[in-house]
Structures are given as C-alpha cells and as structure tokens.
Amino acid sequence: MPELPEVESFRRYLDKTSLNKTIQKVDVKNPEILQNVDKRVLKDKLEKHKIQCTKRHGKYLFAHLDSNYWLILHFGMTGKLVYFKNNDETPYYYRILITFNDESNLAFDDPRKFGKISLTAEMDDFIEEKKLGPDVYDIDFKTFKNILTSRRGAVKILLMNQHILAGIGNIYSDEILYQACIHPKTPVNTIDHQKIKEMYKIMKNVLQTVLNRQINHRKLPESFLIPHRIKNGRCPRSDTRLKTIKISGRTAYYCPLCQKSKFQ
Numbered sequence: 725m726p727e728l729p730e731v732e733s734f735r736r737y738l739d740k741t742s743l744n745k746t747i748q749k750v751d752v753k754n755p756e757i758l759q760n761v762d763k764r765v766l767k768d769k770l771e772k773h774k775i776q777c778t779k780r781h782g783k784y785l786f787a788h789l790d791s792n793y794w795l796i797l798h799f800g801m802t803g804k805l806v807y808f809k810n811n812d813e814t815p816y817y818y819r820i821l822i823t824f825n826d827e828s829n830l831a832f833d834d835p836r837k838f839g840k841i842s843l844t845a846e847m848d849d850f851i852e853e854k855k856l857g858p859d860v861y862d863i864d865f866k867t868f869k870n871i872l873t874s875r876r877g878a879v880k881i882l883l884m885n886q887h888i889l890a891g892i893g894n895i896y897s898d899e900i901l902y903q904a905c906i907h908p909k910t911p912v913n914t915i916d917h918q919k920i921k922e923m924y925k926i927m928k929n930v931l932q933t934v935l936n937r938q939i940n941h942r943k944l945p946e947s948f949l950i951p952h953r954i955k956n957g958r959c960p961r962s963d964t965r966l967k968t969i970k971i972s973g974r975t976a977y978y979c980p981l982c983q984k985s986k987f988q
C-alpha cells in the first residue's frame with residue numbers, strides 16, 4: 725500500500741512528466757472512484773487546462789490546475805501513476821486517463837480499485853475536512869513530541885492513524901519501531917523523552933533512505949527490517965525469527981528479542 729515515500733515518488737514522477745502540458749481529454753473509466761465530484765465537473769476543470777505544480781500531504785497527492793482547482797489523488801492499496809506515449813502501453817487497470825495535447829498520457833492505474841480521486845478549490849479545506857494530522861515528512865520535533873505525549877494507546881496504532889500523523893502506514897511504522905527497539909503494542913504515554921527523540925530521528929531517516937533508493941525495497945540497507953519482513957524472516961540484528969501480531973487488522977512484524985514488550 726503506497727505510504728508517504730511512494731506517494732512522494734509519484735509526485736516527483738508527475739512533476740517530471742506532466743507539468744505545464746495542456747490536457748486535451750480526460751477519460752474516466754471508473755466514475756465510482758470519484759469522491760465528491762462528478763465526472764462532468766472533473767472533466768470541465770481539467771480539460772483545456774494545465775497542471776502547474778504539485779504538493780503532497782500524508783498519502784494524498786495534490787495537483788494544482790490553472791483552472792484554480794486541485795486534483796487530489798489517493799492511491800489506496802495498489803494505485804500508481806503511469807506516463808506513456810504509445811497507446812499500446814495503456815495500463816490494463818487504468819481508472820482515469822489524462823491525454824495531453826502532445827498525445828502523451830498520464831494514467832491512474834489501480835488494479836484493486838481502492839484509490840480515490842477528488843477535486844477541491846482549497847487544499848487546506850480538504851486537509852481540514854479529512855481531519856488529517858501534520859505531514860510526517862515536514863513535522864518538527866516539538867510537534868511530534870507534543871502529539872505523542874498527549875496520547876494514549878499502542879504506539880503502532882498511533883503512528884498509522886492519519887488523523888494524528890499523516891503519511892505512515894503498516895510497513896514504515898514496523899520499520900521505525902524495529903529500528904527504535906520499541907514493541908508495537910507499547911503504550912505511547914510510557915515512551916520517555918529520549919526514546920521519542922530517537923524515534924523522530926529514525927522516522928526521518930527511514931523516509932529519506934527509502935526516497936533516496938527510489939522506493940526500491942531491495943536496495944534498502946540489510947540492517948533495515950523491510951528486506952526481512954517476510955514469512956520466516958529473521959532479525960538482521962539478532963538473527964531471531966521475526967514474529968507477527970495483528971494490530972488494528974494489520975499484520976505487524978517485529979523482533980521478539982530486540983523489541984521486547986514490557987507490558988505483557
């Protein structure tokens with residue numbers, strides 16, 4: 725599922741391929757993925773317009789059009805952007821296809837169809853409406869600390885809660901907690917100042933490292949959990965077999981030796 729680094733890479737990809745080109749046609753193959761906007765309005769605000777710039781907040785990508793609207797993309801489980809020039813490269817599971825007047829195309833490709841597309845006049849209104857927390861790529865330490873120390877509940881749930889911190893999902897919360905040697909079920913209010921500081925630094929480093937490696941998990945350092953986050957995977961630090969637990973319906977991976985639970 726695309727989390728902050730993946731969505732950030734889609735944003736950079738869109739910037740590289742599709743800025744400042746006049747949109748000739750928008751083909752909405754699956755109108756059911758549109759949220760709070762109908763097909764006709766979406767086409768009207770996009771066609772004959774250009775994407776001028778992009779932004780990202782958490783797992784949402786915002787593309788600003790010269791019609792003064794923002795196109796908003798959420799990639800759900802399997803969404804991605806595919807830019808292509810030849811029609812025979814059209815991805816099979818495209819949900820929306822934007823054709824530019826130079827005949828190149830940008831497709832929102834999404835096999836599982838959990839992605840969402842919407843439109844807004846004000847990006848901040850949308851963020852407020854969705855009640856998104858601060859973006860974790862931009863967040864400063866003080867804000868991060870204040871959020872963590874004012875909450876209760878399992879740290880893993882908190883890290884994945886988009887209303888509290890926007891951008892992290894199941895995979896990167898596992899990585900951050902693994903590197904910080906924190907059991908995923910640790911009550912957040914029991915984590916001390918020093919550990920929160922460490923978590924903050926690790927979080928920034930994990931996101932940046934993944935981005936620097938072009939989101940290619942196979943290129944991540946061996947010391948990361950992600951390359952070992954598989955069935956029968958072993959901890960790269962202690963060689964202990966990794967364990968899984970269900971937290972909020974998601975499967976968390978952790979090392980029972982390095983991330984000892986103090987509360988069981």
Ligand SMILES: [Zn+2]
Nearest residue numbers: 959962979982
């Ligand atoms: Zn370990």
